[in-house]
Amino acid sequence: MPKYTLLIYGDSAQWEAMTDEQWRAHDAAHAEFRAAAGDRVLGGQQLEPSPTATTLRSTGTLDGPFLETKEALGGFYMIEATDLDEVLGLAKLLPEVRAAHSGVEIRPVIDHE
Template sequence: MPKYTLLIYGDSAQWEALTVEQRRAHDAAHADFRDAAGDRVIGGQELEPSPNATTLRGSVTSDGPFLETKEALGGFYMLEAADLDEVLALAKLLPEVQAGHSGVEIRPVVEHP
């Protein structure tokens, strides 16, 4: 079955500014997504904020993300699904799709023999 990675991007400052109530609602929406996706979710994690990232390019290591941008990768899910339409239907449940500062990028995974 094809695999897809859902990359969740957004403004980390806005995620960090969520109230306790907003964080609970956000986490509940992710729980609803995982419940709806069921065993199609084969992996995923929330990531530390982008200032905690380390970037390596060639022999140069730097703190933080390489690009200066408001949108940072905040987490991901790995799904197995029949097709992109099935993934799109599930991804619409993620709260980042509705938030004005964030979005979800869906990328098919290349399967090597």
């Protein structure tokens, strides 16, 4: 079955400003996504804020995120699905799709086996 990575982007400042109540609603929406996707979720994690990133380039190791951008990668899911339409249906459950400061990028995974 094809695999897809759902990359969750958003404004770190917006995430840091969320109240406990907003975080509970946010976490509940992710729980709804995971329940709907079931065993199609192969993995996924929330990431530490982008300033904690370390970038490795040919010019050396740098502290901080790769790009100067307002939207940072905040987390990801790896899922199996029959096709992109199935992925889109599931991804619409993620709260980042509905928030004005964030979004979800869906990328097919190349199988090298």
